[in-house]
Amino acid sequence: MAHTFGELVVGGVLFAPFVTYLVAAIAVLVVLRPLLTVAGFAKIFSHVPIAQLSLFVTILCLLLLLF
Known part of the structure; x- marks a missing residue:
């Protein structure tokens, strides 16, 4: 069954369902960013924007797979 x-x-x-998932992933990342700052996320990676982009893509993919 499809x-x-x-x-x-x-x-x-x-709008395609992808747009909804994209907005949800951005919302999740906005909520996570202050928590990651407190946890020392920037100290672990040498290039923080690429790490944040990877985290965003991971969240987006998980949303696409789960819903």
Whole structure:
């Protein structure tokens, strides 16, 4: 049985389900960033923006797989 994806409708414009997952991943990352700063995330990696991008991609992929 195939999973049907519901589109997001904003003002009569249909957005792909990927956009919803993208916004959810950004929201999760915004919540996690202060926690990661307190935990010393920047001290572990030599190039923090690439590590944050990798974390964002990981969160996005997990959302895509789970929902």
